[in-house]
Amino acid sequence: MNMNIIAISLNPAIDVTLWIDTVEFEEPIFPYKEKLYAGGKAVNVSRVLTKLGNDNILLTLAGLGNLESFSELLVADGVDFEIIPVKGTTRENLTICLKDGRFIKINRDGIAAAENEFNKMLDSIQRKVDNNKQNCLVFSGEAPYNITTEVLTEYILKVKEKRPDDYIVLDNSTITLEQVKKIKPFLFKPNRLEFEDMFCTADMTDDVLMENIKILSDYVTHLIVSLGKDGMLYAHDGKIHRITVPSVEKGTSVGAGDTTVACFIDAISRTNDPLYAVKYAAAGGTASVMLDGTDTVTFENIQKIMKGMVI
Numbered sequence: 001m002n003m004n005i006i007a008i009s010l011n012p013a014i015d016v017t018l019w020i021d022t023v024e025f026e027e028p029i030f031p032y033k034e035k036l037y038a039g040g041k042a043v044n045v046s047r048v049l050t051k052l053g054n055d056n057i058l059l060t061l062a063g064l065g066n067l068e069s070f071s072e073l074l075v076a077d078g079v080d081f082e083i084i085p086v087k088g089t090t091r092e093n094l095t096i097c098l099k100d101g102r103f104i105k106i107n108r109d110g111i112a113a114a115e116n117e118f119n120k121m122l123d124s125i126q127r128k129v130d131n132n133k134q135n136c137l138v139f140s141g142e143a144p145y146n147i148t149t150e151v152l153t154e155y156i157l158k159v160k161e162k163r164p165d166d167y168i169v170l171d172n173s174t175i176t177l178e179q180v181k182k183i184k185p186f187l188f189k190p191n192r193l194e195f196e197d198m199f200c201t202a203d204m205t206d207d208v209l210m211e212n213i214k215i216l217s218d219y220v221t222h223l224i225v226s227l228g229k230d231g232m233l234y235a236h237d238g239k240i241h242r243i244t245v246p247s248v249e250k251g252t253s254v255g256a257g258d259t260t261v262a263c264f265i266d267a268i269s270r271t272n273d274p275l276y277a278v279k280y281a282a283a284g285g286t287a288s289v290m291l292d293g294t295d296t297v298t299f300e301n302i303q304k305i306m307k308g309m310v311i
Contacts, residue, residue: 003167003269004130005056007046007138008121010147011110012060014070015039015294017095037294038073039093041141041171044258044294045265047077048284051296054266057082059124061144063111065089077296082128084120086111097292109145118147118155125159135166136186136269140261142174153179167221171261173197181219188216189224189261209233213240222274224264226257226285234278241275243282246308248290255294260285263302279309 015038018031038047046058058081062070067083070090074081091110097103129135137159143152153175160168160183167186173194180188180198196204199212209225210233217223217235225233234241263284267277283305287297 001269001272002133003136003265004128004133005049005054005136005138005265005269006125006128007042007049007056007058007140008125009040009042009046009058009060009141010113010118010121010152011091011142011144012038012040012043012062012070013091013093013107013110014066014073015093015095017097017292017294019097019099019292021099023098035292036069036073038070038077038079039294041258041261042138043074043079043141044255044296045138045140045262046079046081047294048259048262048296049266050077050079052262052266052299054269056080057128059121059128060084061086061111061113061117061121063088063090066092082124084117084124086113086117088112095294111144112146113144122155122159126162129163129166135163136169136265137163137166138169138261138265140169140171140258142172149174149176149179153182156183169261169265171257177216180216184219185221187222187224187261187264188220189226189257189264191226191228191257195225210240222264222268222278224260224278224281226260232260232278232282232285236274236278241278241311243278244310245282245286246305248286248305256285256288258294259288259297263297275311279306279311283309 017035019033020029020031049056062083064085066089088111091108094106169187170185171189177198213235223235231243231245260281264277264281267280283302284297287301287305
């Protein structure tokens with residue numbers, strides 16, 4: 001499938017990852033290692049696709065206050081990007097990693113976005129679509145804090161109205177069931193907690209989980225519900241598949257969901273084989289858990305994990 005992939009980030013971040021020995025209260029803590037990454041879900045999707053050799057472009061808002069630093073991180077990752085500058089400073093999120101694999105993730109609100117800046121993003125999307133290819137528009141991540149999910153949904157529907165045949169990929173933790181039904185995405189990937197929140201039901205039994213997946217799959221071409229170490233459930237074409245992944249040594253799970261999305265897009269664009277794509281996506285998400293911070297996976301990482309997987 002000849003696919004033109006556009007990742008759209010409305011609320012990017014600079015991810016600051018710190019590694020510490022122990023937690024001390026009321027005393028300074030000095031990390032023994034730290035890294036900076038360009039972050040935000042769509043940004044991570046673009047970074048992973050780039051690392052896997054799949055051409056894509058990232059369209060992103062970014063604050064003027066630290067625009068140069070954010071741009072330098074994207075350049076270092078080899079990402080093809082276009083920035084719409086906005087007032088303020090791109091948020092810096094903190095991930096504090098402990099030696100036992102646990103971590104604390106602190107996500108800040110980020111920049112506010114004005115209507116004219118959203119319109120500039122719409123113009124950028126229209127300029128980057130390719131009429132000779134299947135366009136895949138990746139809306140991953142939350143909207144800026146001053147934008148409701150209702151506004152975000154209308155924004156995505158406005159894009160879809162102009163390009164009804166383009167694929168919409170959606171990964172957003174606050175979007176509602178009714179909003180997903182309106183958007184009818186090509187790919188939607190909640191984790192289990194997000195999926196339960198969407199149906200207002202905590203601790204779903206397996207039977208209830210399956211029934212609700214059936215309900216949502218009528219509106220989503222490819223539905224992936226990630227289950228952490230228990231793998232994932234994948235609904236497509238009237239069937240539900242359970243993907244079991246091998247146990248691995250854990251680094252940090254930050255960015256694993258973004259890697260899953262990127263790997264599914266990468267595989268479906270290369271092979272047009274849904275079952276291979278979801279297996280590849282599960283392997284990518286699992287391989288990501290083994291890495292430090294939000295380092296990006298390689299094809300070799302993914303292939304090693306795929307050997308121990310079952311659908």
